[in-house]
Amino acid sequence: MSQSQPADDRTIQAKPGFAERRAALRRSVPLAVLILLVGLSAIIAPGTLSPAALNGFISDAAPLMILVIGSTIPILTGSIDLSVAGIASITGVMLVVLAPIFGPWTCIVVILLAILFGAFQGWLHAWLQIPSFITTLGTLSMLSGLSLLLSNATAQPLPDSDPIINLLGDTSFDIPNTGFAALALVAVLAVVMRYTRIGRDLFALGAGERAALMSGVRTVRLRSFAFAASAGCAALAGLALVSVTQFSSPTLAGNLLLLSIVGVVLGGTAISGGVGGLWAGVIGGLITAWLRVATVLIGVKPTGQYIVFGIMALIAVFLTTDRTKIGIIK
Amino acid sequence: MTQLLETRGVGKTFGRVTALEQMDLVLSQGEVLGLVGQNGSGKSTLLKIIGGLVQPSSGEMLLHGKPVRLRSQSDATMHGIGMVHQEQSLVPNLTVAENIFLDKPNAAKAHGLYRWNRLFDAAAAQLRKIEIDIDPRATVEDLRFAQRQQVELAKVLAVEDLVSHPPIILFDEPTSVLTPDEIRLLFRQIERLRQTAAIVFVSHRLDEILHISDRAVVMTDGCKVADEPVTALDRESLYRLMVGRQRTIRAPRAVETRPAESLTPRLDVTGLSTGRQVRPATLAVAPGEILGLLGVQSSGAEEFCRALFGAEDDVHGTIRLNGKQISVTSPAAAVQAGIGYLPANRHVEGMLKGRTLVENMALTFGLDYGHRGMIVNRRAERRVASEWITRLRVKTRSADARIDDLSGGNQQKVVLGKWLLSRRLQLLLLDHPTRGLDPGARDDLFAVIRSEAAKGLSVIFIADTIGEVLDLSDRVIVMRDGAMSAEYNLNRGDAPSEEDLVRAMV
Amino acid sequence: PAKAAPKGSLIIGIDETASEYWAEYTQGAQDIANSLNAKLIVVTSNYQGSQLLAQLGAIFATGCDQCALATDPSSNAFVKAVVHRSAMAEVPIVTIWNRPETIHPWDTDPKYWVAHTSFDGVMSGYYQAQALCKALGGHGQIAAIEGVPSTPPAYQRIAGLKKALAECPGVTLLDTEVGDWQETKAQDIARTWIARYGSKLNGIFASNDAMARGAVAALREKNLNGKIPVTGSDGSKVALDMVKSGDMLVTVWNDPVLQGAVSIAIAHAAAVGDIDPAKLSHAQRDFYLKQEVVDKSNVDHFLELKAHAPVYTYAELKADFWKDSAGQIPVGANK
Amino acid sequence: MKLISATVAVRSAREPDGGVAQHLRRWLQSLGPLAVLIVLLLVFEIARHNFLTGGNLAAIAESAAVPVILTTGLSFVILLGAIDLSMEGVMAASSMTLSLLCANDVNGNHWGVWGIAAAIGVGLAFGLVNGVLNTILRMPSLIVTLGTWFIGLGIASILFPAQVPTVRDPWVLGIAAYHIAGLSLIVFVALLLLLLFHLLLHYTHLGRMIFAVGGAEATLVMTGLPVPLFKIAAFVISGLLAGIAGVLLSARLGDGNANIGDGLLFPAVSACVLGGTLLSGGRGGVLQSAIGAVVLEVLNNGLIQIGAGPYVRNIISGAVILLVVAASGLHLRRKLRVVK
Ligand SMILES: Nc1ncnc2c1ncn2[C@@H]1O[C@H](COP(=O)(O)OP(=O)(O)OP(=O)(O)O)[C@@H](O)[C@H]1O
Ligand SMILES: Nc1ncnc2c1ncn2[C@@H]1O[C@H](COP(=O)(O)OP(=O)(O)OP(=O)(O)O)[C@@H](O)[C@H]1O
Ligand SMILES: [Mg+2]
Ligand SMILES: [Mg+2]
16 A cells, blocks of 8 residues: 555554553462462461471372362363362272283373373363363263272272382472472473463463354364363372372262362462463462361361361452453353 | 534543543434544444443533433433444343343333233334334344344334433444345434434444435544534545545556466365355355455355355365365364455454454464474564554554454454464455444555455455445455355456446345 | 460361261360360361371471371271371371271381271171061061261171171061261152152161161151161260150160270370380270160160260270270271 | 445354244253153153152152252352352251251250241351352352352351251241141242242343343443342342252251251252253253253152162263253254353
8 A cells, every 4th residue: 555654653562561560460469379378377387388297288289289280271261170070089990990901001091091081071062062061060970970880989909019109109309209290290281381272272262262263273172182181180180199098999089179179260260261371270279278278277176167268268269360351250 | 403412521541542532522303423433533432421331531411401420321221312232232032022121111010020911012112113023022032133133223212212302312333234124224213213313323334424414523533523514525525534544546456467367276166055055156266366255144155255164064065275175174174274264243253352462363373483383482473463463553552452452443453464464374255354444444454455465365255335345356256045146357347337236136 | 276286185087077976076085185184186077088188287297296196087098198197297096987908007007007996887787687677576678778888887887787687587678778878868768768669668777877867857758757667876866866756766876975085095195105006916906896786775874875975084094995895806897 | 225235234154043933943942851851751660660650759759849949049040150059058057057046955946937037048148148259259159159168068067066956846847747748848838939939030120130141241231230239139049049948958857967968069050951041141940940950850769769879870860961961952063152
């Protein structure tokens, strides 16, 4: 075009505006809450920051954190995976059942099975277009029935020579290996999320599925990936759990489902999708793990523990939820 | 003429953006006011303030000479002000009757209890008033788009009965999504209301403004720059007032620059049909060719494009791109093959809400600027996106602004940028790309598309108006009832008249 | 509120707070704490082993000198982990109810896992079924409601039931359903049975008192309470009342106060050196506590006991921690 | 009008046909769950011949009564597009309140009807808190109600006296004990509530607006309607009915129990979805949800009748839920449909 206008009023500012800076501030609230909590507990009970205590905390928090990180991925796309705790539980059961067949490879096989299962359920949800809430509620029911059936509803000792379980149950530099496993998982997933198209597409799906679809995002495949990832993480969490207990049980991960949802939200990930991330999962997982023991740390009477946990969780969510990015809150 | 409403020095700022400044406007009974202006010039904001949806930051409004504050839409309704939105504002899972009375009290729902039959009767009366035959018991989402638009109209026009004084009716780009018949119906209603009401009518189609309004107000950057009777205006002068420069007349492209007769067509479609609409269609597009598709609603032009993009169910037929047969089972497969699609409904299908411009633009082809096409390179993406933002003249504070904060026309440019960013795009399908764009922005857009086509991009283009098709296309195909009914090659001097085209369409 | 557990604290891990059984268990432990002038710390797992582990971790974090722990590990799966966690903190531990067949105090962290104690589920089931057999005159059909299947008391009690039925061939088992120890589930199950079996159903065996209450409530809906005998186990107040009123046939008295007192006292004894785990016999490290059948004839005695539970003191128990032992847990009991 | 005819229309690709067929399809669709119910009844009758007896049907009615009440309340929240997970906690708190305020064997209270009112009031208060946290403090309902679930359990465990409080109040016990035509009052209370709330949903402004919020919340806000009030009202209804369910369950058990609601939440959510009250909001209603609840009870009862063990039952009911939801949505499958 010959008579093109000077683009003076249309130049692009490179400097971040006020809104961006405020958003950055908002994103750091969960971390601030975590630091505040840890600081408080250190004041109340100075021993909590001793190496031994921290190691205990890491080994207790690792399964939950892994579960939270896994659950974050489907939630980023706006779906939800309610089957994570069920998968974590059945992992232990499968370990016992399959050990005679696969020997030292059992853990790998179990994780692969979980990933396959997750991919299948993601596919079921996306391809058949069944809401994830109800899909995973259904599979949760089936998984718990199956693990009860397979284990005959009993706790069984793990095969004691499993190399991966032994590795997970061990420590390096006096720090539980499950902690390192969680870190490695975060690192791998972070690279995938940041440097491949998967991460970008996941967020796009959460921000606006139709638009993402019409921009060439493969939604069915991506959902399968998201649920496969969360199932894989859940299986890893299950392995971390049994590496501590050394026994499998069909109800091993019990109420970790609810805690993992709390964890996802506490990290600042929006349940409606599109907002949040792995880092949020890590922080949310740590906050939740801390909340779980906070009642004991601050000496709440046993009858008050539920209430205090509930109220603390609500306050934490109130502080960490970024409402500016969510138009309508359901 | 009695003066109904007056705004005095009304202004509105959103954060640091000034959307509207010192607006003085008078609305009088018996007058249709045409409101025009570039994208982002503040038309919608002004209408929303009058309609009670937005609170002004400064200034005051006088209704019948008395100052008023409108706190919400229903508040405005109670004062006899109704607004037809461009995006429909009906509640899909309620009945037609409920929607009509959503923002108004009615005896049939006094004390919070519904007397359904009375409510249906009251709604039927409203629908009868504007000669619409729709069952008030129907659920809105079961209605066709056109019917919904009529319900929307009925809902707004029902304010007439609410007040004793003449109502004020606001239309924000109502025609951009209507068919000719529907537009005719709308204009008939406007003619009917003209005597008893004050009307504000916003459109980017200058012809419509000149046709229906008595007075035209032109806005630029939130300010009123002209306020004149339409008799003193013509298309050219209005355009100049709006855009601030001369209108570029289509420069007929030299025939010899068109590689139209090259051996392998860019796109070669045989026997394409969808379960719903398109009868088997066969056509070819040459590299660098701009093909205009014309047709009334349900002519199948849109389905054809969406089928090419893999967005329709039950698609049959063969599609060849550059001579190679491709299977377009999903939009992702289409993108993979190098086909892009600019959707008509950008709010749902085009934009990632809540995301920045860069994120929106880099979504599909950002990876092409990464390392080995596998690893994301954010810096490179940002640079390319910024280039396109400048090139498309997107009016924005920053490339990192959220797309939601842009005006509609600018949003459209960003969505287009997402496709143009690509280095390997073969074919771009434009589905009503100028919808909501001001004439100046439309010319910018056309210029960009022409220059991309000159570099070899093939374009299929479904236009808002026949004028646009004639403006941009090398070749025009008219579709009717899912099949092609006529073809004109504009570059061969085979230019049809608008009458010819309309005849082929209906 | 105190944070670091003071020297000599007693810690107990219970499954839930809103339960008569666990309240009485806590009471027994509180008695001992009072007699020692020690602090009692209660953690609640809500039946979640991972929760228990994390909370114990938090308590042990600050170090705990001469502390003692008595806990239900919440399920077999967590026994080893809980014992190990306690051993790492050098806190002697006594477990109750849950122990996998394969591990024992003397072979797993033997220095700190002082003992395991439980009630004999086989015996309990056996007593109940015998009473049913007798009440039905040796002829009839009964149905059984089982607890959470992965817990030893659940399968032990059903095993006891089957053992008794083998000796009472006229009575047959119509059906078995899992009621997860829950009153409401048992009520639904019993209601379904009443509809399905009608007059064929002559008695209901419930593996605990809560489920027996649910069964009685279901019978009451059809005015069948007192007509179809119901048995339970635990000896809860409501069950005793129902035995007295005739709604229940028998319950088995497991004294949670005693259990709480004995379990924490043994752990404390090991913590302060009053006993040396290494010198204890297997029968002292893995034993059942006594239990008794309650029927209409002796229910008043137990109601009296309920109203005025004896106050245990450490000094008193120290004389013989195993006074109320019913013997070593036999091999295979936790299979 | 030449220039106007020169415009070409734009439409979103998929358009309903708007005709009679659409109504018919919608109507048939709403009958789907009912068809599932009938099929299940027939299957179980064929498998076990005494399934459709008066006694067993009455047993199903008794078991379904409380789930129906719960799904009725939950439906209001789900219609908003939100979710209420707090019911198990609410029932625990209301059960404890009831059994400690009405005549019982633990303390000297005998508030009678006021005790019932107080217990229901507890449910109402929970609903109010949920609604306020969700709408005023703008916290997602999923997490708010997860928090109040814990708080409800906590209140129950704080209230719990040293022993299970047995209810002695004849009024309370009478609710479960009094039978008409072989069915306890609980069943009739459930039917009454179902009818009442169905009418509320369809014949009142509040009900219709709760329905509308799930369809187009932004539009209602823009219109200037008091949307937060509607949402709070929906949560209050849900809490209220959970409170009533707590009372009825306690009446049936004859005592106060902190675990009284255990395991009722997820079936209730499934029931809503099975019946056609979709989690995305704005679809379905209390009658549909109630059918879903009855389907689940029939399934459960039938599986017990044919002797399926508890584990197999878990597997089968999970599979049935998936199958039914998948089958009922199959005709809606589209390339561009968004389901989360
Ligand atoms: N809620 C808002 N937040 C931030 N900026 C806004 C908001 N609403 C409007 N604006 C800005 O105010 C200006 C005027 O917008 P408005 O929608 O009134 O323009 P318009 O004349 O209707 O444009 P179009 O022709 O595209 O419809 C634009 O720059 C727009 O980005
Ligand atoms: N709540 C809001 N928050 C932020 N921005 C908003 C909000 N509401 C409207 N806007 C912005 O106001 C501007 C005008 O919105 P409007 O809906 O009028 O679109 P428009 O500019 O008229 O476009 P179109 O031509 O598609 O109608 C847009 O930039 C829109 O993003
Ligand atoms: Mg506008
Ligand atoms: Mg616009």
